[in-house]
Amino acid sequence: MLNDLDVIVKQFPNTAAWNTVRLYAIGDVHVGSESFDERAIRKKISIIKDDPYGLVSLCGDLGDFGLKSSVTNPLRATLQPREQIQFIYELFEPIKDKIVSAVPGNHEDRLVREIGTNSPLYDLCVRWGCPDVFRENAAILKLLFGTLRGNEQQNCFIIVTTHGSSRTRHRKFTGSFDGVDAFISGHTHEPSYNPMGRISVDAIHAKAKWNPCKSIVVDAHLAPGGYGLKKEYEVPPPPELQYLELTTKRDTDKNRTTRKVMDYHSITI
Secondary structure, three states: OOOOOOOEEEEOOOOHHHOOEEEEEEOOOOEOOOOEOHHHHHHHHHHHHOOOOEEEEEOOOOEOOOOOOOOOOHHHOOOOHHHHHHHHHHHHHHHHHHEEEEOOOHHHHHHHHHHOOOOHHHHHHHHHOOHHHEOOOEEEEEEEEOOOEOEOOOEEEEEEEEOOOOHHHHHHHHOOOOOOOEEEEOOOOOOEEEEEEEEEEEOOOOEEEEEEEEEEEOOOOEOOOOHHHHOOOOOOOOOEEEEEEEEEEEEOOOOEEEEEEEEEEEEEO
16 A cells, blocks of 8 residues: 555657546445435446446445444345445446545544454455555546647646545645646535636746646435435535546647647536
8 A cells, every 4th residue: 555645647649649537536425324315326437348448436335334433224235245245346347547645534444443444445356456546545647648749748737636525625735736737526415616826936937837637526326315405514515526528739830749638528427
């Protein structure tokens, strides 16, 4: 299990066909919950599976893993923890080769804290054959793909994935990183897309550059019901598949990279 600050580097073909990739954000699946929306996650996985240039970032809470100390009632779970783990393994197995980062959520952390096991998400990554993409707290991902100038240069994006926290804390957290193109998180069950601006200063050349930065908070795969209604939680919107379309534009006259382009999209499920 690698350190959180060890950057995950994923390189894809240096060809024009790979000049644009789609990075899908998935989290808060909650397999085993009585409100689990199985139809939504299966539809999402089907779309990703059929996308030859699709990649996946997982931001935790794939299973519900309810305990006696949890808000949720574990006695009403539709699957026991070991059954949840097997269900998740089979669910994501068709797109295992597309997973480029994986961070556990507080629901996976329950088992680590209460039982002292490995994170179930780490064990799943081992079974999927991608333990290198797992990070315990935050994943810093460097994506290299496509071609900008023959074999000399590829598109490059830096993505940070966490499970997430409150809106205020997350906003402060994103301001702690320099040189990041996008953030992916979840936890709040309140999906959102937040475009941000950053100014980077080049001290050597005495120049300042205005750069884009994006933040995605994923939706939860839970239908209205259960303790969410009892505790008057805000009813979530219908599920969507959120993704960033990543590419880089070049100024062919000046033969230099001009800007990174991150178009946000969502597909209603």
